Amino acid sequence: MELFDKVAETLAQLEIEYELVEHEPALTTEQADSFIEGVEGVRTKTMFLTNKKKTQYYLLIMDDQKMLDMERFKDLVVANRIRMASSDSLFEKMQLPPGVVSPFGLLNNPEKDILVYFDKEIMEEDRMSFHPNTNEKTVFLKTADLLRFLDGIGFTYEILDL
Incomplete structure (x- = not known):
């Protein structure tokens, strides 16, 4: 099964509506943003992080224009x-x-x-955008529905003030 098909199937099972934009493969955030100009929703970046010993993994979601203060994040999640x-x-x-x-x-x-962590700054946005496991598509969905998706697949999340 194509990675996107699993995303679409799960969103359908959870009765979550979304807007799909298909485009050329996006290799940078700037390029991805150019493919979705004019579509309503915060542009996000999702970072996959780990601790020094690779015993814990973190998924951090924030505005794609914001720089991550790694020291602050480290302190907030209590990692060395x-x-x-x-x-x-x-x-x-x-x-x-x-x-x-x-x-x-x-x-x-x-x-x-x-x-899973979200930057508090984006949580008041109505919609967010993400690549749905492929860089040839961008999905826009309501922030509340994204949280429902996480809950529906068995993940909890925390909101941090980065």
């Missing part, structure tokens, strides 16, 4: 060191290549061992 996880870890944990990380990758994490 945080860094970007390797592409091997990303594939092992979510079956995804770099460049398509999103909450939809959690569908491929049956262990449910990834901690």
Whole structure:
């Protein structure tokens, strides 16, 4: 099954409506943003992070224009060191290549061992956008529906003031 099909199937099962924009493969955030100009919804970036010993993984969702203060994030999640996880870890944990990380990758994490965090700044937005496990599509959905999706697939999340 194509990775996007699993996303579409799960959203349908959860009765979550979304808007789909198909486009050329997006290799950067700037390129992705150019493909979805004029469509309502906050542009997000999703980072797959790990601690020093690779014993804990984190999925952090924030506005794509905001820079992450890694020290602040590390302090908020009470870890001794945080860094970007390797592409091997990303594939092992979510079956995804770099460049398509999103909450939809959690569908491929049956262990449910990834901690999910949102930057508080984007939580009041009505809609968010994500690659649905492929960089050739962008999905827009209501923020409340994204939270319902996470709950529906068995993940909890925390909101941090980054």
